[in-house]
Amino acid sequence: MQNEVIEYLKKHREKHLSELKDFLSIQSISALSSHNEDVKKAAEWVKKELGNIGFAHAEIMSTDGHPVVYGEYISDVNAPTVLVYGHYDVQPVDPVELWDSEPFDATIRDDKIYARGATDDKGQVFMHLKVMEAILKTSDKAPVNFKVLIEGEEEVGSPNLPKFAQEKKDLLEADLIVVSDSALVERGKPTITYGLRGLAGIQIDVTGAKSDLHSGEYGGGVVNPIHALVKIVDSFRDEKNRIQVEGFYDRVPELSQEERDALASVPFDEEKLKNELNVPELDGEEGYSYVERTSVRPTLEVNGIYGGFQGEGIKTVLPNKATAKVTCRLVPDQDPDEIVELLANHVEKHTPNGVHVDIKPFDKGKPYVTPFDHPVIKMAAEAYEKVYQAETAYIRGGGSIPIVAELDEILNVPVVLMGFGLPDENLHAPNEHLNLENFDKGMETLAHYYYMLNDYKG
Template identity: 60%
Template sequence: MSEAVKTYLQQNRDKHLSELGDFLSIPSISALSEHKEDVRHAAEWMESSLKDAGVENVRLMETGGHPVVYGDWLHAAGKPTVLIYGHYDVQPVDPVELWETPPFEAHIRDEKIYARGASDDKGQTFMHVKAIEALLKVNGELPVNVKFLIEGEEEIGSVHLDSFVEEHRELLAADVLVISDTPMLEKGRPAICSGLRGLSSLQIDVKGAKGDLHSGLYGGGVQNSIHALVQILDSMRDSEGRVTVAGFYDKVEELNKDERAAMAELNFDEENLQKELEVPELFGEKGYSMIEQTWIRPTLEINGIYGGFQGEGVKTVIPSEAHAKITCRLVPTQDPDEIASLIEKHIAANTPKGVTVTTKRFDSGKPFAAPVDHPAFQIAAKAYEEVYSAPVAFTRMGGSIPVVETFDRILQVPIVLMGFGLPSENFHAPNEHFHLENFDKGLQTISTYLEKLGTQLNN
């Protein structure tokens, strides 16, 4: 990266952070229908930001749900084309009482910016816009051709993006796809993600009596819906973290010794993570390290459970209904629909007497794994190392970005996952934040990467 671009970024840092604060103030929660207009507002904000940066042909493109923001700059003759993907929607903020500052007011403290979306993914997407702005303002041109595709439904499974990508595959054609929605390995240890776990999610609804019953009059004679739900959930995993749903692991492939050795060589500090999370000990499937448990093993997790009386004090009722939400993170060769069917079969086989159980499927996404020997990955590693002065780790990520598998299948383009967040930044949780060290270095890394692609990648 040229010194002039670096200087521009430094001189405009306060302005850029103020703009990011404005972006973060928009409660663009795609999962909640009452925020539909807020989600659209965030799309319009991104549209305006791209135009201000110098991107051309910027427009909102409608889908069956929230709009996609598209823009491009295509004047680098003979140079590769880079498609940049991100999302402007965010997760719900519950429980709001655990936030130290309001979730949609950006606050900077201890060189971190706090707000919902700061790390996932408004902050990281915003960095790409500002990197393009810096290159255009300083040089008057870009070293590569660029296209932007920013969506508003990633946090609800990108439900309309598969068809959008299919319909607009020519518009989105590129030589490299770049995404910043993944974490680094640790502070000061950059990482390029080469694999994502898939996702399968369900809601379990248990119905007992026609209404809540007095626990004195009916207790001991009528099934309690919460007891029944707990029994079902407890049947899904054993005391050592292994999922007990029949067939769950049938298609899971074990890593070979070399792959497991490579992960061990990363020397991930589990003890430090334990202290950071403030837990008495880590817990996961027996026989695997923390990295293996979260990168290359599938999971089944209870994300929420509710029913009965939730207020202060005691209300002596037998609840009529109980509900739970579960998600499974899946590894390559596992199919989300097949896993959901196995879980539904397990629930049917383990439903206690006296209740009726139904399920509802929600977000799903297929796993993704990429070869890292393509030049686009190696150039990205050089850009990171130049800025961070540290070797790059090629990692996998326990989370899911459902549309990545779609991009891979339809666009057939190398997908470089260049993340700048840290695992400890509370994305999807209260007090989400983004380290400004990585905001600054991330801007430099993205700019450096685009410059290197322009001279080192043959399109």
């Protein structure tokens, strides 16, 4: 049956690309309230599409924020049930002047489709929808039961989906969850992401005098909040890039040799990366490889720092306030709430006299990992290899999809992260795109995978 499905996908490729362009044209930016109606429009598009492809049940369901779209197609109560998770919301497009084409007017050039959401995550969600369509249009009976959960708040941290999933736990019951919101390590290299880092962040506001002060009259006699903030930020890491927050590493387990060997086999060209990034050297925690540093080790990064006069020229003032935004990528078994508390304690301990400090927590997500020898992981690798004709790499992703850990905890089933993007496709940046080679091969892979799962007994 897979062959009929794949032939259907090939025959309808141009039609599907046209439909994908329609989906990508919707400006579903969840972070901007001015686009709330566009977010609803994208939800309506997904619901309608589920009906078009043959789902008997598809509905938009409310949350405390943007809605989710849920659909199901139950072919055989004795067959395995796959819950496909994805998101229809996208990042803002700024700076728009750096795009080579309009962000929401999908353009194909050099066998790539360019648009916001092309790879993260509308394009990859769309691939699942079209494979399901192909299966339902070419067979009287699907190899698995399908449940689909597509949300509209992933790009703002999925704040309302855990509550929704907990309340709808029985509705979402499945044998496994499949997520395509990740990338291959390089072109032509199948990749299973068997873990994701979590996230914890704080904003540090350092306040000095009640207003900006003349640096000639007060400089040298009053603490400058920028200087105080720099001291705080500098205290976070030592010269070996080891994080100095007390208790930060307490829950971080040592890597097994098997895992280090698997990560060592991941293709990596340091010189190529340095050239691509235009940096003279790479950096990171001493004692670990670049792949380990960016996937299985926790991090602490300053994402933004500002204060004082920002305009052209110079203004000789002591600013009354300086701010830094700090985020940590976390690994099992670090707890985001605990890490925020440790960060706050560290900041308070290292705040110089003469200023006030205020700490605001934000962006929390739990880390996630599943054994990469689980049967559904091995089946995914087999499906990849059947199409890509290359050995699968097993990695832990450096980024975070907070809801993955939540769904794993709530539904207690394996999560398979099989993405079809590439690392250089500019997700979250101007000129985001999806390589159509992976659009085609990805759908073939999913078709094989769904049929392989017919034999899975959870």
